[in-house]
Amino acid sequence: MKPGNAIEVRNVKKYFKVYVDKGHMLRERIVHFNRNRYENREVLKGISFEVKKGESVGLIGRNGCGKSTTLKLLTRILRPNGGTIEMDGRVCSLIELGAGFHPDMSGRENIYINASIFGIKAKEVDERINDIIRFSELEEFIDNPVRTYSSGMYMRLAFSVAINVDADILLIDEILAVGDNAFQTKCFNKLKSMKDQGTTIVIVSHALGQVEKLCDRAIWIEDGLIRKDGPARLVCKEYLDKMESSRLERAELEYRMHLDEEKQRKAAEEEARKREKEEAERRRKENDRQKREAERRQKEERRRNIEEKKRKEEEERRKKQEEEALQKRKEEERRRNASCRAVAVQCSPDARREGMGKIFFTEVKMLDHLGKEQTKYNIGDEMTVSMKYFSEIPGTSANFVIGINRNDWIYCYGTSLQHEGGNFLVTKKEGYISVTIKKLNLLQGKYSLEVRIQNIEKIPYDYLISLIDFEVRSDEKKETGILTMPYEWRTNDTQIKIGKIK
Amino acid sequence: MHVILLCYYICFEVKDKMINRVKEIYEYRDMIYSLVKRELRGRYQKSVLGMLWTLLNPFFQILIYTFVFTVIFPSSIENYYIYLMTGMIPWTFFSEALGQGAGTIVSNADMTKKIYFPREVLTIASVTAKFVNMLLAFVVIFVFLLTSPLKFSYHILLLPLVMIFEYFIALGFTLFFSAITVYLRDMEYIVGVLLMAWIWATPIMYDISSLDPVIGHILLLNPMTLVVSAYHNILYYHCVPTLWTMTALLLEGIVFALIGWGIFVHLEGNFAEEL
Incomplete structure (x- = not known):
């Protein structure tokens, strides 16, 4: 192997x-x-x-x-x-x-x-x-x-x-x-x-x-x-x-079969009408027998109704219990989301929070080059993620990580403090840390930011997922994929002149 | 000669395979434990007295037998009810283990078809649950022994050994029948009929020495004859089972368990497809 x-x-x-x-x-x-x-x-x-x-x-x-x-x-x-x-x-x-x-x-x-x-x-x-x-x-x-x-x-x-x-x-x-x-x-x-x-x-x-x-x-x-x-x-x-095309083939086949059947059915109908007359005679005799049967069934029905009622009551009781639990859960969820909202003003509705606590974010903001809160950027803009944290265990080493996901769950980019400085941050009781992306090389699209504080074993203290949704825009759509790279086309060693197609 | 060859084969050819398999089953000991617990607790979960029934059942069984055989049909065997119960309780374990164990793989088809685990676990758990039931029933037997004129003797120290031998004999048979049942569903019912006859081929209700010696020897072919007479020796006659009996029991335990297990392992590969 x-x-x-x-x-x-x-x-x-x-x-x-x-x-x-x-x-x-x-x-x-x-x-x-x-x-x-x-x-x-x-x-x-x-x-x-x-x-x-x-x-x-x-x-x-x-x-x-x-x-x-x-x-x-x-x-x-x-x-x-x-x-x-x-x-x-x-x-x-x-x-x-x-x-x-x-x-x-x-x-x-x-x-x-x-x-x-x-x-x-x-x-x-x-x-x-x-x-x-x-x-x-x-x-x-x-x-x-x-x-x-x-x-x-x-x-x-x-x-x-x-x-x-x-x-x-x-x-x-x-x-x-x-x-x-x-x-x-x-x-x-x-x-x-x-x-x-x-x-x-x-x-x-x-x-x-x-x-x-x-x-x-x-x-x-x-x-x-x-x-x-x-x-x-x-x-x-x-x-x-492939599935769609074979489905269409199948549908066509079924339609043809349906047409054939229709023809046969018409012939059969004719015959059935004849038979029906004979049947009517027999049915009259049957009716008497059925009447007797119906009486018996009615009795049984009454008994079943009582049972049904009992079962329903039981079920209602259970439903009530479950509803209360649901209420509780919703509240819990609301609280948790509220905590995301408390951290970031720009919080996205899908934000989730995980982690074991002890060290947590108290404020996360996305800023543009002027230091203004911003969720819309152009390609090549400067972007700053500014974070404030609070530590219940000051003196502990922690690593700060940010990541960017595209809205179709493709993980586009991530960076961490550890990789930058080769070291962890020894946390104070409260502190501030920020990361500036000098040039946003992402292509136009919708993205979301996640931030994380984690310990040496990469277990998150605080993990805010899909925290802030942001958008990258561009006036013209020149490139495709995830990110832009500096490029240049050449032919015969001379630069192409950009002109209109003739 | 054949026996030596077989021993050689077992010792050298399949030893590693066996050890690996035993290790794997041992890895799943927690599953055996939970299945046994599920079977023991699950059965009486809804009843008011719960687990107490595992003690009450043998208690009433003995009470009824005592009443019948001292008041209605007094028997020629002294303290007949003790004789009967010291044979009947081990037999009940054996017959329940086999009668219900034979269907374990089939009745757990959903699990077998969808999840991987050593399939022996199901059978082992089923037999073990019945074994625990027997141990509890023995608590009741001891109470009756104390109140009867027979009491106990130091021979009781040999009892655990006999129980373990019986456990392995029962396990061997159950493994065999539970594997066969997957391929031949009738086996479950055939086992039921077999057990009905088997109880009469075992000296539980009668004393083997009262039989024609030829028939007595034929009955020795039945592994349960030795098991039940060992129980009788220890609890009723207060004497040590002969060395010959104990060796035979040990060998039977090993041989039946190995054969049953071997056949089980051989058939086990296609369980998921057959079910």
Whole structure:
């Protein structure tokens, strides 16, 4: 295995036995002894790929193309019929959520059971049980039996366990569709931060948007072979084009089939009318019988109504509980956002705050060359990020980091104090620090600023994500990509004269 | 000769593989622990008396047998209810382990199909849960022994050893049947029928010395005969099981566990596809 690779898959093949007439029961085995034939269906016809450490890869393709099978081979649930798979590091798979949950046991107990199935020691769970509970947002219900949970709460709990696992390689199968929008975003951000910490991620998904945002690379599998392997944006786009064209073909085919059917239907209708007359006779006799039946059913209905009422009351009680919790959570969120707003006047509505506290920002501003607060710049402008901090533990060394993301999540630029001076800042009780970007080389577009104070191990004290949205503008659109570079075109060693096209 | 070859094969050819596998199962000990806990606690979770039922069940069982066999049908064996219960409780462990353990892989199909872990863990957990139940039942037996004229003797020190041997015999059988059940679903029911006959082939309700000696020897082929008579020796007759019995039990424990496990490992590769 090459150093630096997390996963190496070489020429892997997988067949499934498809039984023509499969009987599990002994009788069927004996009776159909000869008929018990099967065909080998090739699901994977030999695929090879490598994943580097820290890389995140999306597997895409239509239903049944073999992408989930690939993932199951990686988790060792299935064994390949040919080829080899090598992996380096601790693997964790998020394929089945809530495995081993016992409905009569409390959420807390179920966390332990579920985690142990992923191969996590009870000791490790002890360390992060608070993180798991907080992530699931089920603090109020964690000691209630799981059977009283709504399905959304159940999935939230299951997902929180799965995602709070320490793994070098994370395998995920189409499970990001959990809970409400807010929770999905949260899960997505969590995955993103795991990726930033260097976790290798392989994800199977039909949500191409997610793949594009999360993955550096996408592998498009078709009919058991790799059709295309490359940057997520390119592969996803090509895949979409292909899907759209085959959808159109299919629609046309269906329309033609529909026309044929219409013709047949008309012929059948004629015949049906004849039959209907005979039917009417028979129906009259049936009516008598049905009347008797209806009376019986009415009685049953009444009994069921009473039961229904009871169930509804129970549900209402639960809903109320949940609503209160939601209220609390919202308040918490509002408070946290308010804290972002308190730090920066220019705060963006999406701002989030993370970190362990102790040292935190008290003010962050983006200024232009005149020292005025500014969120709109031209290419080449000067930009200053001025930060004030407060430290509860003066004397501690800390590193200051700023980063710029484009609004489509591309990380464009980052710089830190440590890299500049080669040293950490020894914090005072309160202090001021600023970084000036002399020449803003970003191309026109919408960007957001993130700032971070972190310790030597790169664990953030205070981390403000998407804190300030800003825009870079330009009068003319000459270049494409992320940033501008000084350039010059030449032909025959003389500079081109810029003129109008003739 | 064959035995020596087999031993050679086990010692040199598959030793490393086995050790690795045991290590992996050991890594998953927390999963075994939580599954056992889930099974023990989960079963009585909703009931008012909860875990107390694991003690109350054998308690009432013994009470009823005592009543029936002292008042209604007095038996020729002295203190028959003690004789019966010292055989019945170990048998209950064995039959429950096998009867319910055979279906563990199939009934946990969702987990097996979607998550990787050594599949033995499911079976081991199921057998262990039943084993813990037996240990609790023995607490009740001790209370009855104390109040009966039999009391205990120092022979009781050998009891843990016999229990461990029985555990491995039961584990071997359960591993075998749980793997077969994946491929042949009828096995679960066949095991049920088998157990019904098996209980009569084991000297639980009767004394083996009261049988025709030929039949008595045939019964020795049944591994449970040795197990149950070892329990009887220790708790009822207050004598040491012969060295021969203990060695045979040890060998049976090792051989059945290894064979059951070997077959399980051999079949395990295709579980996810078959389920």
